[in-house]
Amino acid sequence: MVSMIDDETGGSVDLPRRPAMRFRRAAMRSLSRRCPYCGAPGIFASWFSLKKRCPACRTLFAYEDGYFLGAYAVNLVTTELLAFGLVVWFLVATDLSVLHLQIIGVTLAVALPIILFPVALSLWMALDLALHPPGQGSGRPRT
Numbered sequence: 184m185v186s187m188i189d190d191e192t193g194g195s196v197d198l199p200r201r202p203a204m205r206f207r208r209a210a211m212r213s214l215s216r217r218c219p220y221c222g223a224p225g226i227f228a229s230w231f232s233l234k235k236r237c238p239a240c241r242t243l244f245a246y247e248d249g250y251f252l253g254a255y256a257v258n259l260v261t262t263e264l265l266a267f268g269l270v271v272w273f274l275v276a277t278d279l280s281v282l283h284l285q286i287i288g289v290t291l292a293v294a295l296p297i298i299l300f301p302v303a304l305s306l307w308m309a310l311d312l313a314l315h316p317p318g319q320g321s322g323r324p325r326t
Contacts, residue, residue, distance in 0.1 A: 202314065212309070261299070
């Protein structure tokens, strides 16, 4: 069941009450670079810059210093494991030389964190949203 949860900024967000369903909806929104709270587009000012607030629901994204540090770590670990897995797959499935594998590995290790950076920020917000829903009594400032 979907509920409208009013946040303290006066905007409203459309999210399920159950944490697992809330994470699922917020993660799907995040994968398309939309606001995990309301689903509105345009939350990124550029590829590397997230706007301070959602243009639609006015939710403050980084409500404390260091809020996105976990997103940086998750992005780095996930992308490096993915790069490692792809290089191992190339090693097993192809006849590429060691030099070619090293070039592919370094390219993936540098490019994947950059490519997946906005998705990592959004998914971090989705995880936080699943664990700490917005609204009164959440203990989090939303203004």
